[in-house]
Every structure is written in structure tokens, then in C-alpha cells.
Amino acid sequence: MKAESSQAQDIPHIQGFQLDDFFEVMPMSLWLEDYSGLYRLFEQWRSQGVDDIEAWLAEDHERVRQCASAIRIQRVNGQTLGLYGADTAATLMARLSEIMRDDTLDGLASEMAQLWNSGDSFRSTSVNYTLNGQRMDIVLRGVVLPDREQRWDQVLVAVEDITELQQSRRSALVNERMARELFQQAPVSLWVEDFSRIKSLLEEVREQGIVDFRTFLDVHPEFVERCMSEIRVLDVNGYTVQMYKAKSRDDLITRLNEVFDDEMAASFSEQLIDLWDGKLFQQREVRNRTLAGDVLHIHLQFSVFAGHEEDWDLVLLALTDITARKKAEAYLEYLGQHDVLTQLKNRSFYVEELARLGRKRIEPVSFIALDLNNLKVTNDTQGHAAGDGLLRRMGEVLNKVIDRPASAARIGGDEFMVLLPGMSETDAEVVLADIRRLIDLNNQFYGGTPLSVSVGIATAAGRDDFERALRAADLAMYRDKREHHSYSRVDDARAS
Known part of the structure; x- marks a missing residue:
């Protein structure tokens, strides 16, 4: 930058x-x-x-x-x-x-x-x-x-x-009086909690001779719920009340059951495992909800106060709202895998998915290669806006027909590829028939230049056969395209 x-x-x-x-x-x-x-x-x-x-x-x-x-x-x-x-x-x-x-x-x-x-x-x-x-x-x-x-x-x-967060962390080390003031005024959500009962419950489990704590939690999920119910919230700061859209500190503390998302038990289970292993400083991302029901993505820092390591009766949680960052990350991830014009997957995704199917040894895998006819002519005669319209319409068709685990990607200007894992060539023909049927419906709905595609189908027996099958699908598609142009010239000659 x-x-x-x-x-x-x-x-x-x-x-x-x-x-x-x-x-x-x-x-x-x-x-x-x-x-x-x-x-x-x-x-x-x-x-x-x-x-x-x-x-x-x-x-x-x-x-x-x-x-x-x-x-x-x-x-x-x-x-x-x-x-x-x-x-x-x-x-x-x-x-x-x-x-x-x-x-x-x-x-x-x-x-x-x-x-x-x-x-x-x-x-x-x-x-x-x-x-x-x-x-x-x-x-x-x-x-x-x-x-x-x-x-x-x-x-x-x-x-x-993250200036405010970094400054808060640095300032908190000055002294106890300033730390208390900082707690109330800090521009991040701060919670002081008592985990002493959690420590006692973990010790009881150890006394039972449990060594594999993760397996214990898998077998006894009710233990996680019990530990969550034993947490005592001692205080929260003003920023926390605002962040969770509560009327007051007491309003928030008495309605904590509304704050914890359904996924909270899974993340708290990992927190318990870290405590079992002696990790008294932890960082993780969790999901909560405000009292208004809005999703909050949070970066959580958990630490036991110095001098309280023996009983965990004083614990600080610093929560940073990373919802905006999560939205930005989702936006970046979307752009990295999608063609923004057609809403289909892009070439980068296609290459990665092809490699993934090879690693998974999925057999068979069928391929449908499609090429949008007359895109160049449409661009040259009607302008690129009209050409983009054809591409968007093709995206609408493929997005409607193709469902997971299959995928459809725009891999070139007017070229598309449909990946059909676990499908035979007969299955691929059924999918192609659905594509053609929706193209016909699309052409009835939209005026102007009709959608038309040249198509090639091939099936690979396994990952070692991918290259041959892809080449066969491309060759079949190009043969279909030559026939399309041949028919178009005949029709033009008859019209003249």
C-alpha cells in the first residue's frame, strides 16, 4: 500500500x-x-x-x-x-x-x-x-x-x-488506579469475571482419573453447559453496554442467555480445554448477539489477573468487535472466487476445485464445456453493455441449474465449464438438457439477442483421466461451434 x-x-x-x-x-x-x-x-x-x-x-x-x-x-x-x-x-x-x-x-x-x-x-x-x-x-x-x-x-x-486497542493495552500497565479508570472508559468491551467455580469443576474431573479431557467433553456435553452456568460476571464497562445494545449493566448481565450464540458452546468447550492444559491467556474468535438480536463477531482475549492464578477468581475478558472486518474478509473471499459479472465461480476457483477433486479421488467426474455464441458479434454491433447482458443471462441460467457438489465457472471471456463430480456422461446429458431448457425459457423472457451456446461433454474415470476428458470436452464444444457458424452462414445465404 x-x-x-x-x-x-x-x-x-x-x-x-x-x-x-x-x-x-x-x-x-x-x-x-x-x-x-x-x-x-x-x-x-x-x-x-x-x-x-x-x-x-x-x-x-x-x-x-x-x-x-x-x-x-x-x-x-x-x-x-x-x-x-x-x-x-x-x-x-x-x-x-x-x-x-x-x-x-x-x-x-x-x-x-x-x-x-x-x-x-x-x-x-x-x-x-x-x-x-x-x-x-x-x-x-x-x-x-x-x-x-x-x-x-x-x-x-x-x-x-487498531490504535485505540493498542493504546488501551499499553495504558493498562501503568497502575491500578489508572487501570480502573481505563476499564470504564476503554473503547473496547471489557468484562471482569469469576472462574473459580470452573476451576473447582475441572479439578473434580481430574480427581476422577480423566486424562483425555477432549473426549470427556465429547461424551459429556452437559459438562460444558454446567461450566457456562457457573461463570460469574463481576463487572462490565460502559463500552460493553453500548456494544451489546443493553439499557444498563444490570440489563446486560441478567439477559446473558440472549447474548450467547448457538455456537458459543463449541468455542467455550475449546476454552475449557485450554484451561485444562494450563493456558491462562487465550485468544480466539467467537460469535455473540446483541440484545437487539444482531450478530457480533468478536475477537476475545482471556487472561487471569496476576496473583489470581491459583483460584481464577479474577479474570479479564477483552472483546473487540470485528464484525466489520469479518464482512470485509467475506467480501475479499467472495471476489477471490467469483466472477462478478455472472455471479458464477471464476477461473481461480475452477483450477482449485479441479485439483481438489483429484485429491479426493472422486470417480467419475463429468465435464460440460460451454461457449457463448455470437458474443463478439453482439459486442461489435450492439456494444459491450449488450454483450455483458448476454453473459449475465448465462450466469442466471447456470446458477439456477447447477447445485453443489457440482459447480459452474466462467473460465474465459465467453467460455464456461461445469464440473459434475460423481456423475456419469448420462447424468451430464440430463444436466445439459436442463441447461438448454432454461436457455429457452430465458430467451422467451428477454428480448433482443437470444442466448445460444456451443457444448461439449466428456467424462473422466479418475484423476489421471482429467486431462484427456477436458481436452475431449473442449474439442466437442469447438466442433459444435463450427457447426453453429456453418448453419448461421447457410441461414444468412437463404435470407439474402
Whole structure:
């Protein structure tokens, strides 16, 4: 995210609304960046024999700067402007050097190492500065979007400001008096609880000679429920009352049964296992609900107060609301696996799913290769909006017909592939008949250029047969396409 800026690219549609609009309304700072220059730089280093990127960057700090200069920022959303105190994107781009200073490079080195090794995503903590000079502790999460023209030419980066949380943690160490004030005023949800009865229950289980505690919980799920009922909440701070949409502290404490989500027993079971193993500091993600019924995704930190390790009668829980981050992560994950125009899976998903089916040794696997006829002609004669309309309609058909464990993916401009695990060629013919039937219905509903596809079907006996079957499906599809064009020329000749 540290780089020069470039002109924003067009963002595609998702079912009638602009992805650009979604980008703008996300409750988190988002940056769309071009890492294609970084990809080329990495390829150059690999050709020079570099295999340990962390050692390579640590050897010469200028190499980290070289990585930074290879990145281009394409656009940012409104949340980003507010976070950094910029009035316009142009102002932000022009003053990037004030935002990303030398201490930013430490986080960048971590991002570069993750990208070098994974090739598709990164996450790191770093430091940025607002335009008025305020230091910000941030968490960065980035994902490489499906390639459009060059490798890594679109990377979506989400930035989360964790300054308040970090400051709270640092300030809490000053002294007890300030810690109490901080407890009440802290901008994170804080709970003080008594786990002494939990400790007694665990000791009773040990005295019974239980060694495999996880198996014990599997056999006695009622023990988890009993432990949950024995937790005593001693206090919560003001932020907690607000976060859970309670009227007061007492209102929240008396209605805790409404707070705990159905999945809470499973996560609390893991918490008990950690306590059984002596882990008095824990971190995990859990799900709660507000008293209004809204889902809360939470990062939970559990720690026993110093001096209370023997009886666990004083425990601090710090809960951070990560709901916005979870939504952003789901958004990033969606973009990484879907074609936004057709709502089908994309080529990246298709390649991964093909590999997964091979690893699972699912037999047989049938393939339906489809090519949308006349897309180029439609684009040339009626414009790309009309062509996009055909692609969206094809997505509607395939999304309606194809259900899990089958999948349909757009793997090229006008090319689609349907994966049918566990289905014979006869089964695939039935699926194809359903596709053709829905295409006919689609053409009756929509005016203008009708949907028309060329099709090829093939079945692989096992993973060693995938390559042959895919090639056979493609060849059959191309034969069908030649016949389609041949009939079209005959019809044009008759019409003239």
C-alpha cells in the first residue's frame, strides 16, 4: 500500500448495481492497488536465485523500498479518506509520504514475504500516520483479485485502525488506579469475571482419573453447559453496554442467555480445554448477539489477573468487535472466487476445485464445456453493455441449474465449464438438457439477442483421466461451434 497512485480502473457490475458502490459503502478503509510491477520484481529476484525473501530483504533495507516503489495505488474509498483526514483522494495520493514513513517498512517486509510464499494474500500489523501527523496502529489484509491484464494487477487491501486497542493495552500497565479508570472508559468491551467455580469443576474431573479431557467433553456435553452456568460476571464497562445494545449493566448481565450464540458452546468447550492444559491467556474468535438480536463477531482475549492464578477468581475478558472486518474478509473471499459479472465461480476457483477433486479421488467426474455464441458479434454491433447482458443471462441460467457438489465457472471471456463430480456422461446429458431448457425459457423472457451456446461433454474415470476428458470436452464444444457458424452462414445465404 505504499506507492505512487494511478488512474482508477472501471469496476464491474454485480446484479444490477456497481461493485464501485459496494466498494464505497464498506465500513472499512479499502485500497485498490496494482502489484504487477512487484510481481515482475519478484520474478527477477527468483531468476537471480533468491529463495529466502525474508533474508534477502533484511540484508538490504533498500530492497523493501524497491518493493514499495513497484506498487501503484489505483483508488481508495470514502472510509479511507475519513480515516486519514484527507478531503479528496487526490490529496491523499499527493501526500502518501506523510502517511507511510520509515516505520511502515517493517510491516511491508512481512507483507512481501507472505506474498512471495503464498502468491495470493497477506496480513500484517503496521504503522501509518494521518495527514495531521497522528500515529495509527493498523492491521492490513490484502487479497490478489483475479488477473485482468497482468499478474497481480489488482490487489484489494483492507485497513483496520487498531490504535485505540493498542493504546488501551499499553495504558493498562501503568497502575491500578489508572487501570480502573481505563476499564470504564476503554473503547473496547471489557468484562471482569469469576472462574473459580470452573476451576473447582475441572479439578473434580481430574480427581476422577480423566486424562483425555477432549473426549470427556465429547461424551459429556452437559459438562460444558454446567461450566457456562457457573461463570460469574463481576463487572462490565460502559463500552460493553453500548456494544451489546443493553439499557444498563444490570440489563446486560441478567439477559446473558440472549447474548450467547448457538455456537458459543463449541468455542467455550475449546476454552475449557485450554484451561485444562494450563493456558491462562487465550485468544480466539467467537460469535455473540446483541440484545437487539444482531450478530457480533468478536475477537476475545482471556487472561487471569496476576496473583489470581491459583483460584481464577479474577479474570479479564477483552472483546473487540470485528464484525466489520469479518464482512470485509467475506467480501475479499467472495471476489477471490467469483466472477462478478455472472455471479458464477471464476477461473481461480475452477483450477482449485479441479485439483481438489483429484485429491479426493472422486470417480467419475463429468465435464460440460460451454461457449457463448455470437458474443463478439453482439459486442461489435450492439456494444459491450449488450454483450455483458448476454453473459449475465448465462450466469442466471447456470446458477439456477447447477447445485453443489457440482459447480459452474466462467473460465474465459465467453467460455464456461461445469464440473459434475460423481456423475456419469448420462447424468451430464440430463444436466445439459436442463441447461438448454432454461436457455429457452430465458430467451422467451428477454428480448433482443437470444442466448445460444456451443457444448461439449466428456467424462473422466479418475484423476489421471482429467486431462484427456477436458481436452475431449473442449474439442466437442469447438466442433459444435463450427457447426453453429456453418448453419448461421447457410441461414444468412437463404435470407439474402
